[in-house]
Amino acid sequence: MPVPESFAPVMTDDRPATPSALVAAGYVAVGAVDDVPMLEGRRTTVRGRRIAVFRLPAGFAAIDADCPHAGGPLHDGLVADDCVTCPLHGWRIDLTDGTVVGEGARVGVHDVVERDGRIYVRPGAGDGIAGACAGHGDGTGACGPHADRPGARGPSLDGAAT
Numbered sequence: 001m002p003v004p005e006s007f008a009p010v011m012t013d014d015r016p017a018t019p020s021a022l023v024a025a026g027y028v029a030v031g032a033v034d035d036v037p038m039l040e041g042r043r044t045t046v047r048g049r050r051i052a053v054f055r056l057p058a059g060f061a062a063i064d065a066d067c068p069h070a071g072g073p074l075h076d077g078l079v080a081d082d083c084v085t086c087p088l089h090g091w092r093i094d095l096t097d098g099t100v101v102g103e104g105a106r107v108g109v110h111d112v113v114e115r116d117g118r119i120y121v122r123p124g125a126g127d128g129i130a131g132a133c134a135g136h137g138d139g140t141g142a143c144g145p146h147a148d149r150p151g152a153r154g155p156s157l158d159g160a161a162t
């Protein structure tokens with residue numbers, strides 16, 4: 001499947017220079033840099049989308065929080081080699097472009113940037129079209145039935161932005 005043009009590259013830093021300019025450009029503060037330990041993920045919700053933010057040696061990455069296989073909590077997966085492994089059945093998702101290694105699927109990738117010790121996320125306009133839950137997906141990436149599963153409550157940044 002071709003990558004939609006709206007998919008933005010992650011871990012780049014050519015974004016607006018100041019927090020106020022980021023907000024004006026559509027970014028939302030989701031927490032502090034120290035809220036996400038190195039090589040771990042945290043779930044957050046931005047404009048109704050569940051997004052997993054990961055801290056990598058090269059910077060931050062943000063993808064849809066729900067695994068495209070069956071809605072597993074990607075923010076709770078193990079991170080290595082710029083990939084996260086879904087804790088449910090082991091699919092590996094490349095955090096640099098959202099591709100599922102060896103499966104021909106993809107999750108939405110979102111803009112993420114750090115400024116003044118805070119993490120800012122801007123949901124991608126075309127995300128989720130190939131990242132919908134296999135069991136309940138409707139093509140938008142929104143999965144109501146999986147929103148309340150136990151894994152969806154894993155490590156989260158919700159409430160950390162204040």
Ligand code: FES
Nearest residue numbers: 067070072086089
């Ligand atoms: S739900 Fe992620 S691999 Fe099955």
